Amino acid sequence: MLLYKEVRRFWRVFAQTVAAPVITTLLYLLIFSHALSNRISLFHEGVSYAAFLVPGLVMMSVLQNAFANSSSSLIQSKISGNLVFILLAPISPFGFFAAYVLAGVARGLLVGIGVWLTAVIFFTPELLHPRGVLWILIFAFLGSALLSMLGIIAGLWSEKFDQLAMFQNFIITPLTFLSGVFYSVHSLPAFWQTASQLNPFFYMIDGFRYGFFGASDVPVLTSLAFVGAATLILGGLTWKLIDQGWKIRP
Amino acid sequence: MVVFSRHTLFIMSYAVQFESVSRAFGETQALNHVSFSVESGEFFGLLGPNGAGKTTLISILAGLIRSDRGLARVMGFDAATHPMQARMNLGVVPQEIVYDPFFTVRETLRFQAGYFGLMRADDWIDEVLSHLGLIDKARLNMRALSGGMRRRVLVAQALVHKPPVIVLDEPTAGVDVESRHALWAFISRLNAEGHTILLTTHYLEEAQKLCGRIAMLKKGNVVALDHTDNLLKRFSQSLTVRLKAPRLPLAWASRALPLPSSDAVQITLDRYEDIEALIAAFRQENIPIDRFSTEEADLEDVFLRLTGDTDDKAAPPAATKEHHA
Ligand SMILES: Nc1ncnc2c1ncn2[C@@H]1O[C@H](COP(=O)(O)OP(=O)(O)O)[C@@H](O)[C@H]1O
Ligand SMILES: [Mg+2]
Numbered sequence: 094m095l096l097y098k099e100v101r102r103f104w105r106v107f108a109q110t111v112a113a114p115v116i117t118t119l120l121y122l123l124i125f126s127h128a129l130s131n132r133i134s135l136f137h138e139g140v141s142y143a144a145f146l147v148p149g150l151v152m153m154s155v156l157q158n159a160f161a162n163s164s165s166s167l168i169q170s171k172i173s174g175n176l177v178f179i180l181l182a183p184i185s186p187f188g189f190f191a192a193y194v195l196a197g198v199a200r201g202l203l204v205g206i207g208v209w210l211t212a213v214i215f216f217t218p219e220l221l222h223p224r225g226v227l228w229i230l231i232f233a234f235l236g237s238a239l240l241s242m243l244g245i246i247a248g249l250w251s252e253k254f255d256q257l258a259m260f261q262n263f264i265i266t267p268l269t270f271l272s273g274v275f276y277s278v279h280s281l282p283a284f285w286q287t288a289s290q291l292n293p294f295f296y297m298i299d300g301f302r303y304g305f306f307g308a309s310d311v312p313v314l315t316s317l318a319f320v321g322a323a324t325l326i327l328g329g330l331t332w333k334l335i336d337q338g339w340k341i342r343p
Numbered sequence: 344m345v346v347f348s349r350h351t352l353f354i355m356s357y358a359v360q361f362e363s364v365s366r367a368f369g370e371t372q373a374l375n376h377v378s379f380s381v382e383s384g385e386f387f388g389l390l391g392p393n394g395a396g397k398t399t400l401i402s403i404l405a406g407l408i409r410s411d412r413g414l415a416r417v418m419g420f421d422a423a424t425h426p427m428q429a430r431m432n433l434g435v436v437p438q439e440i441v442y443d444p445f446f447t448v449r450e451t452l453r454f455q456a457g458y459f460g461l462m463r464a465d466d467w468i469d470e471v472l473s474h475l476g477l478i479d480k481a482r483l484n485m486r487a488l489s490g491g492m493r494r495r496v497l498v499a500q501a502l503v504h505k506p507p508v509i510v511l512d513e514p515t516a517g518v519d520v521e522s523r524h525a526l527w528a529f530i531s532r533l534n535a536e537g538h539t540i541l542l543t544t545h546y547l548e549e550a551q552k553l554c555g556r557i558a559m560l561k562k563g564n565v566v567a568l569d570h571t572d573n574l575l576k577r578f579s580q581s582l583t584v585r586l587k588a589p590r591l592p593l594a595w596a597s598r599a600l601p602l603p604s605s606d607a608v609q610i611t612l613d614r615y616e617d618i619e620a621l622i623a624a625f626r627q628e629n630i631p632i633d634r635f636s637t638e639e640a641d642l643e644d645v646f647l648r649l650t651g652d653t654d655d656k657a658a659p660p661a662a663t664k665e666h667h668a
Binding site for chain 1: 405406407408409426427428430431433435437439441442443444445446450454455457458459460462500
């Protein structure tokens with residue numbers, strides 16, 4: 094029920110939560126694919142820069158929207174005080190956790206599908222039939238779940254919108270931009286290549302891209318191991334924080 | 344096993360139980376070893392001035408905040424160790440008016456019922472809505488409602504799962520007179536149907552009219568716990584004098600409480616005979632009395648005497664009464 098409500102919540106403001114991110118991402122695509130197409134070296138011969146960029150942008154919007162959904166829903170409920178209705182109900186900590194994670198996943202995937210479809214229609218028809226749909230789904234699911242969890246933690250932790258914005262500006266945005274959305278990490282200087290390999294977002298995007306091209310910067314199983322482990326660890330932590338009523342049952 | 348069930352039975356006879364509940368917020372001791380129990384079917388009043396700890400106590404019962412020590416039980420279920428069962432048995436109307444601006448009245452109630460595992464609760468929702476005079480507002484967004492209507496939606500939300508114990512935290516604050524009476528009637532009916540009611544209020548008239556038993560809190564301590572009748576009886580010998588004078592005789596000055604809405608003061612006497620002593624004191628010091636009236640004790644006097652400090656200028660309850668009225 095909580096999941097249903099959370100989904101209804103973002104659906105009700107569809108223009109803001111789904112349509113707007115799709116359009117923003119397409120603008121990125123338009124600008125970057127024109128501006129950078131000649132300067133970026135890619136891992137794979139025969140893949141255009143636009144085609145390379147699209148999976149990265151799709152994944153980026155999946156991740157950002159999953160985070161935005163759980164974090165903004167929680168902080169809004171906290172600030173307006175209506176979180177009390179959920180806290181008063183016999184919803185188990187795991188139920189709470191699962192509802193917020195899955196609602197974030199739902200919005201992330203919805204935006205992701207929106208971006209992918211419009212990109213396929215207008216820019217890169219060759220991406221209509223990706224090679225490994227299963228890989229795509231696995232990485233999209235794990236990535237959006239992970240970001241939903243981060244969103245839950247950020248939403249629990251923040252007391253004001255600007256604290257949430259801080260979390261977003263200093264953690265989420267840098268990690269997404271330094272994860273190889275716009276370039277293949279092989280094109281980076283050695284130091285940044287190593288730095289990227291410590292960024293869990295890099296593995297999400299690399300694994301996701303593998304699903305489209307069957308090629309990636311690191312072996313897909315390595316990415317899966319990293320992302321899977323991160324999801325499990327962060328999931329356990331988030332569940333525990335909810336169970337303890339961290340910041341919400343003082 | 345036998346021992347266990349007997350034990351359970353014993354606990355079950357109370358709808359609500361507080362055992363030595365304490366909670367501090369930094370330096371503030373919001374609750375200090377609060378103990379009392381409410382039996383099934385009772386209409387119980389929890390009274391106290393602002394900051395007495397009423398909301399904190401209720402929040403501990405509802406599992407919204409933790410206690411530092413002590414036990415809070417709902418229908419025998421410990422709010423800390425068996426939160427799911429405790430919440431299942433409890434309906435809480437929070438003090439603050441809160442709502443989710445994304446949804447309509449009906450959606451709000453459907454979701455709330457859903458949180459309690461009730462997927463087809465529309466008949467009951469309709470019934471609650473019509474009793475609360477909200478049925479024609481069911482399709483409106485929560486944002487479109489007035490404060491009083493939102494308050495009634497809060498009441499409806501607390502009732503969606505038909506909880507045996509209903510806690511209302513100052514439900515009539517800021518509600519107009521008419522809806523206040525409608526709400527009283529509705530709560531009384533719930534009580535008559537067997538629901539246990541725990542009501543916190545500033546309106547002493549409300550407590551006097553509705554509650555069979557009352558606990559009074561002051562600065563986190565229970566200062567009175569008795570049947571409403573007894574509380575009134577205990578003080579029925581006493582008499583309240585309101586008077587206005589340029590100053591007060593020295594001996595009486597410390598017993599006078601300022602009345603917030605006028606420049607008069609109020610003095611509570613334990614016995615009728617004390618009137619003579621009071622007037623004699625004025626004569627002796629040659630102070631003229633501008634105005635003078637007496638009143639029999641009502642719950643408000645009990646309240647003032649138990650919770651008011653003459654040295655404590657923080658809003659006396661009478662002020663709150665005026666403020667909300
Ligand atoms: N979250 C909190 N943080 C700090 N102090 C609090 C908090 N909640 C309540 N208090 C303090 O605890 C005392 C009791 O408050 P409360 O339970 O709201 O009283 P009441 O409901 O009787 O007006 C007050 O002194 C209040 O300032
Ligand atoms: Mg209160």
